[in-house]
Amino acid sequence: MTDVTTLPDRRLLLVHAHPDDEAIGTGSTMAHYAATGAHVTLVTCTLGEEGEIHVPALAQLAAAEADQLGGYRIGELAAACRALGVADHRFLGGAGRYRDSGMMGLATNEHPRAFWQADLDEAAGHLVEIMREIRPQVMITYDGNGFYGHPDHIQAHRVAMRAAELAGAEGFGPAKIYWTAMPQSVLEAGMAHFAGSSDNPFVGIEEATELPFCTPDPQIAARIDATDQHAAKEAAMRAHATQIPDNSWLYSIAGNFGSEFMGVEYYTLAVGEKGPGSGPYGWEDDLFAGLAVADGPDRSPVGAAGSR
Numbered sequence: 232m233t234d235v236t237t238l239p240d241r242r243l244l245l246v247h248a249h250p251d252d253e254a255i256g257t258g259s260t261m262a263h264y265a266a267t268g269a270h271v272t273l274v275t276c277t278l279g280e281e282g283e284i285h286v287p288a289l290a291q292l293a294a295a296e297a298d299q300l301g302g303y304r305i306g307e308l309a310a311a312c313r314a315l316g317v318a319d320h321r322f323l324g325g326a327g328r329y330r331d332s333g334m335m336g337l338a339t340n341e342h343p344r345a346f347w348q349a350d351l352d353e354a355a356g357h358l359v360e361i362m363r364e365i366r367p368q369v370m371i372t373y374d375g376n377g378f379y380g381h382p383d384h385i386q387a388h389r390v391a392m393r394a395a396e397l398a399g400a401e402g403f404g405p406a407k408i409y410w411t412a413m414p415q416s417v418l419e420a421g422m423a424h425f426a427g428s429s430d431n432p433f434v435g436i437e438e439a440t441e442l443p444f445c446t447p448d449p450q451i452a453a454r455i456d457a458t459d460q461h462a463a464k465e466a467a468m469r470a471h472a473t474q475i476p477d478n479s480w481l482y483s484i485a486g487n488f489g490s491e492f493m494g495v496e497y498y499t500l501a502v503g504e505k506g507p508g509s510g511p512y513g514w515e516d517d518l519f520a521g522l523a524v525a526d527g528p529d530r531s532p533v534g535a536a537g538s539r
């Protein structure tokens with residue numbers, strides 16, 4: 232158990248569904264805050280046992296065969312966190328407590344340990360204990376649709392929000408909660424860029440608004456520019472080699488948009504008060520904006536437990 236009084240002033244908690252979600256969705260944000268002295272805690276809810284395997288030599292680890300992918304992905308996640316400079320990563324309820332539920336509607340949703348079947352308060356209770364220990368001022372998770380509808384992402388949202396509510400009732404809930412998002416203007420720019428390309432990740436999409444994570448620009452609260460961390464994010468993604476093939480469209484977009492695609496991440500603010508920001512629509516450029524610890528030097532110790 233960490234003694235919160237020895238942690239840095241700024242403490243950021245991320246709640247993700249599977250190993251690799253942290254890197255793809257929030258890798259630059261994590262690397263940015265870790266590099267600037269904040270304490271970054273990653274909680275991953277499942278081992279990602281139902282993932283596809285893109286490394287042929289490891290194909291027999293699959294759930295339907297040896298069912299060893301989850302254990303293997305613990306190692307991939309550890310390597311990704313090293314690339315991001317994040318030392319504090321945990322699995323909700325301990326590694327293996329909750330199983331990857333697979334895509335919506337599959338029989339794997341019904342597995343007795345499937346995260347989709349988790350008792351909400353029990354699962355949230357595991358996260359409350361981490362909040363009690365770390366006292367994060369800022370939490371990042373997904374919106375109510377889990378960004379794109381995967382059951383484990385929806386459940387991660389529910390568990391994170393319930394835990395914040397329970398912790399708030401005890402006086403140590405996060406002051407700000409962000410959900411991952413993509414601004415409509417950014418998606419439209421990407422679609423325009425790739426139109427007609429043989430490698431178009433948006434093929435079949437007519438309007439950006441068809442994408443479940445498309446968010447009107449005025450609803451975005453924060454734009455985290457961590458372009459100086461784009462290489463860390465790409466290294467973290469490459470650590471998840473079973474999940475992200477070398478020829479993934481993620482890397483082809485990165486090749487086209489470079490540090491802008493890899494290094495800039497966007498959020499909506501679900502709980503808390505928006506702080507000052509200099510972006511369009513007053514977008515914040517710091518998730519701690521408006522909090523007493525924002526932009527302050529990281530002093531240690533922080534003083535009485537529960538200060539925020």
Ligand SMILES: [Zn+2]
Pocket residue numbers: 248249252381384
């Ligand atoms: Zn996922």
